[in-house]
Structures are given as structure tokens and as C-alpha cells.
Amino acid sequence: MRRSILGITTLLLSCMSIAPAFAAEEKTPEPLQQPAPPLGMYLHCVAPDAIPEDGYVGSVDVAYGLTRTGRTIDLEVSSSTDPCLEDSATKMVGLWIYNPRSIPKPKRGAPLQMNATLKYQLFDENEANKEEYLIRLREAIIVRRKTGNDAVPERRKPPALNDFRDCIRSADFRLERVVVAFDVSPEGKPVNTRILGSSSKCFEKAAIRSVERWTYAPRMIDGKPAAHTDITSSIEFQIGER
Template sequence: MLNKSFLTALLAGLFLSLVADVNAQAKTPVEILKPYKKYQAALQADNFEVARAAAEQAWQISEKLLGDVKLTGDLAFNYGSIIKGEIKKDQVKAVARSMELVEGYGPDSSLIYLERGIMHLTVLGHLDQSGRQMRAGEKLIAFAEANGLETSTFTAEALTMVAGLYANRGRNEKASAYAERAMAVFEAAGDGVVSVYPLQANLYRGYAYEGEDDHMAAALSYQAVMEATDGLDPEVYPLVGTTLGRWIYMRSALRAQGKLEEAEMQGVCKCWPYDKERNEDVLPIKRVPPVMPSFAQQSGYVVVEFDLTDDGKPTNKRVIAAWPDYFEKPALQSVKRWEYSPRTSEQTDEDRTDIVTTITFRLADSKGNVIW
């Protein structure tokens, strides 16, 4: 398992890319040093828009004054790899340019090219250019294989990203195959590079299993991510929230299919919120079912947590997880109309707070089959 503090930083997107050490470069023109230092200061202050503008300026000046040299590539990479805030389209061009100028790294040139290729794919993803991202990903994997980098962590990251693209297109067999390859490379890699992408690989493999209606295998893939990110707030880290949501969804599907006991025997855990001890003294008196949105295209669920007033009315209602998120509103409207047993003299405030329930929305086709 990854170190928790480092994993938190990765998931939050707070890591900084390798930047050009311009100050150490001999005879660096002052015209480049000035915007570069502004870029450094802005980056340290988390002012990404100022950093982006200054990094672009330093790169463009280097292109004019120095041309095809290592420093120009480094500065292009500095600009292209700022993926906080509003990403510019020409950042793709900048990272691609940095890949062209890796020869200055000598024996490490192929590895640097591969590393920068991952950033190239990342920027394309942020700009929703999935077609270009797919083609670039396949080329990067072929490059890694042709240059003896099959067991590099960066190769595994490229495989993971392509797996995600196939999963998004519903190409489940392809997604699963790439995810499996990625996980094998992560296991074999001995380069010491720490990556969050093994979590993504499990997530995409879960998507693929889910697309094949293998809900048990999907649940176990999602559960592997949950175990690795245990303790991180799903409302803060999107990957954690998404994984928790899909796992709950799969568990609901298995329950509906009568396979929950078998699934638990296979290792699907009785995790949060299902391991929360039920307060038998708080009894539901009235539960109004939610209204299925007319535009819903699949089943879903919402996990709601709430407190109870002394007369049994739900209050302080909050959504913990939902899939899809358009089920949140009808779920909360439903809970608002519920009633529970009034408070007894034996009950404490704790007995009537943090009540957790899962509301499942089941949509069926014309033949009565549930659309998961």
C-alpha cells in the first residue's frame, strides 16, 4: 500500500512536475531568467494562472533565442505540465515539443521521453481529446516496448490510461486486457517510481467487469481501491468517492440478484456503511419511496446520513455517496417525509444521530429486467 500522506498528495493533484533548473544553466539569457523566476515564485504560491503565463513566456523566449536545445524542452515542459486551473490548448503542443528535445539527457533520453509522454496523455485528457489521447497512448506503449522499457512504471501508467479510454467507450474486453497488463507491469516495475495509477487500473478493470455484468468481480476490483485509500474522505478525493459509489452499486446489484451471501464468501466485504452497527431502538414508522426521475436511464443508489428530532423527524440530511448524482434530490425528498419512533427516556443524543440508509433506485426494461 502507498504511504498515506504521499497518496493523499497524489490524489489531490498537489505534486509538482520536474522543472528546469534554469539557474544552474550556463549563460542563460536574462530574458529567460526573469519570467522563469516569476514562474517559480507563482508555483510555490499556488498561483497557477500566473505561473502558467510566466512559464509560457520563458519557453517562447527560449525558442527565439536558443532554439532546439535541452533548456527549451525543459521550459516547454514546465509550461505544458501545469494542469491546475484553466488548461490552455497549446500546452499539448508544449509537452510534445519537450518530448522532441530529450536528446540532451543522454542515456536517460528514452525514459524522459516516456515520462513526458505520460504528461502529454494527461493534458489531452484534461482537454477531453479522447481520440488523440487514445492514439498517443498506443504510440507511447509501442515506444516503451521498442526501447526496452516494458517494465517501467511509466509504461504501466500509459497502459492504465488506455484502459480507461476503452472502458469509457464500452470496449470492456480491451479495457480489462489493458488494465491487467498495467497491473502486471506495476508488479514487475523496480524503478522506485511511486504512482497512483495502480488504483486507476483497478477502477478501470472494475468498469470492464461491470460492463460484462460480472458484478462480483467488479465489486472486488473496486474494493481493492477502497482498501488502498482507506481513511481518505470520498467527498474530498473524487477517485475515492467514485470507487465507493461503484462498490456500493455492485453490492446492491448482488443483493437484488440473491448473490450477496456468495459474494461475501468470495471476499466482498461488509464495509462502510454496511458495517455500521444498527440501532434497533430507532424504528422506522413511515417510509415514503422515492420518485424515479423520468429521464433516468439506469438503476442507481444514494447513501443518506441524517439525524432524528425527538419526535422522529429526519433532520440534517446529507448525501454521502450517490450514483448517478441525479438521484440525490429525489432521495433527500423521500427521506424528508420519513418518520421514526419518538425519543425514549433511555436514548442519548448519540442514539439519534448519524443514521445511515441506502436508497436504491431500480429501473427495469420492458421485460422486467433491472437495468444496472
């Protein structure tokens, strides 16, 4: 497997969802997918001359509501070891996907209240070739601090109906979500597109095709176009009417 300093494969993230006490016959809802924040989302939080020897960066506790359609809403950080990590934590919990059938009916229609702890681990303590990895990681942090990684598409096209028409089996209301990660080439074209998670695999192809039609403004470094890395986006499909 290709190892990338700025890729999601470098991040070990531990997520523990904690829900209120339910009746004995009810199970605590668990996300269908828990995509971890790509390292590029919080690399600026790590000082190049202070990389933890054990790879542990910190943790963030996030409180959120869970709707009957499986969406996370009203995200709020309840505590964290480093405020710099909080933005990536809330963004990624906001992308989590739940199966609506697994969610107990809330009292008085209010969203189910949930909590999650996200632990950020740069690498395993027993990492092979640790010294070499730390050198490359330190270099990546320095570059990121100089250049940043903001990326906003100039043109963002929604999924084409023809790409997911076969996924529509009734007129009933449905909300499906696909979480996509990708890089952007120096020319502003999304590349290395991959799926981080989805509520239905049927919609993944349409999400990929949609992202690949987006265009970004070139990112200039020292007067030369450069690539963006580790961009994450959530593509939603609303079928029918409420």
C-alpha cells in the first residue's frame, strides 16, 4: 500500500461513540462509517521540532445530535487537549453516517444526544523505519506551515441524475451521503479520488463522477502551480420529499 505523509493512511484515529442509556432491548447506534480526518487537516497543529515520540497528538470530545435520518447536527466540542484539533474533529463527526433504522425514536421528536471521543495518533509507537518517517513528517509540517492547504472549488457540479437513477426505487424520502477524499493536481483537477464512507454503495459512483467534474483555482508556490492534498467533501443525495 502506498504510504503518503499527507494521506489518510498515516493517521490512526480512535473513535468511541457514547450514547445515553437505552432500554435493554435497544442498541446504541453506531456509525456506518467513521472516516478519520486526513493528516493534512491538522498537520499545522504539530510543531516540526516537537513531534511526540509516541505519535500521540491529543484528543477531542464532541457532543452532537442525531436525527432520525441518520445525520449528525448541532456539533459542539465539550473538551479537548488542543484547541487546534477541534475544527478537524467537528468536521469529520459531521460526516459520519448512521443507518436510520438503528436510531431509537427520540422523546418528543428531539434529536438523540450523542458524544464521541476522537484520539489523534500520528503513527504507531512500534512504527518500522520510524526515524525516516519522522524526517519526512517534519519536512511535510514545515512545507504545510509555509503554504497552507485551503482549497475551494471554482466550479462545483452536483451529481448527475443519470449517474444514480438506478438507485431510486421509490418516491419515498431518502437522504443518502457519500464521503469522498481526493487531491487536486497543479492544473486544478481532482485526482486520486477515493471513498471514505457512504450510506449506500449504489451512490458512490455518482459521487466520484461529480467530484471529478469540479475545478479548482491553481495553487501557486514560489510562482509555480502546486497540488492540493487531502481534501474531504460530503456529497448528499436527497430523494423524494419529506
